Amino acid sequence: MRIVLVGPPGAGKGTQAAFLAKNLSIPHISTGDLFRANISQGTELGKQAKAYMDAGNLVPDEVTIGMAKDRMEQPDAEGGFLLDGFPRNVSQAESLDETLAAESMKLDAVLDLEVPEDEVVKRIAGRRICRKDSSHVFHVVYKQPAVEGVCDVCGGELYQREDDSETTVRKRLEVYHTQTEPIIDYYREQGLVVTISALGKVDEVTARAMAALKRDA
Numbered sequence: 001m002r003i004v005l006v007g008p009p010g011a012g013k014g015t016q017a018a019f020l021a022k023n024l025s026i027p028h029i030s031t032g033d034l035f036r037a038n039i040s041q042g043t044e045l046g047k048q049a050k051a052y053m054d055a056g057n058l059v060p061d062e063v064t065i066g067m068a069k070d071r072m073e074q075p076d077a078e079g080g081f082l083l084d085g086f087p088r089n090v091s092q093a094e095s096l097d098e099t100l101a102a103e104s105m106k107l108d109a110v111l112d113l114e115v116p117e118d119e120v121v122k123r124i125a126g127r128r129i130c131r132k133d134s135s136h137v138f139h140v141v142y143k144q145p146a147v148e149g150v151c152d153v154c155g156g157e158l159y160q161r162e163d164d165s166e167t168t169v170r171k172r173l174e175v176y177h178t179q180t181e182p183i184i185d186y187y188r189e190q191g192l193v194v195t196i197s198a199l200g201k202v203d204e205v206t207a208r209a210m211a212a213l214k215r216d217a
Contacts (some may be wrong), residue, residue, distance in 0.1 A: 001026060001080045001213065002105065004087065006184060007113030009172045010120040011198045012205065016113065017084040019206045027076050031085035034067040035059075045070070065095045080108075093183045109213055110187040113198035113205075117173060125166045132156030
């Protein structure tokens with residue numbers, strides 16, 4: 001299957017993408033991983049992306065699309081792929097359609113993870129990260145430490161990242177509604193959108209997604 005995964009910040013896209021890709025035996029292709037891989041490997045596209053990023057500018061669509069195209073052409077993606085974080089806007093969605101059509105391919109489904117805005121804010125603004133090891137993540141509601149403000153694993157101080165503040169989260173949601181959400185309507189016109197609730201435990205959401213994709217297949 002060739003799937004695009006969409007949803008607001010805090011919907012759990014990265015977590016679900018990993019589980020779904022494993023269950024479907026297809027590679028999980030995320031824009032974050034693409035950027036890191038191309039930059040670390042010093043590819044031409046990676047050099048272009050780094051130049052824009054170092055200057056504090058957004059990486060142009062054509063560079064992002066080029067990276068995604070190269071990745072989709074790898075042998076492990078012949079049987080399908082799951083795109084996470086791409087396309088981010090209608091222009092990228094149109095370019096993706098053109099790229100796939102040129103290879104006589106098309107998308108099978110666009111999985112829309114639906115989460116109420118207040119829940120997104122609660123999920124992200126409630127995160128607390130360990131200063132000693134950022135992989136130690138807690139939450140004021142869902143994963144409380146034994147001692148408030150102290151990491152259970154190493155005893156480091158827990159803090160809220162600036163990116164996780166409620167003000168920043170709501171700004172990110174505005175960007176999502178303005179730039180990314182329109183691709184849902186774009187794909188809905190093609191009959192590709194499968195919307196599921198992303199509320200509940202991780203395995204529950206994965207099961208819901210797998211069932212929806214099978215029904216849509």
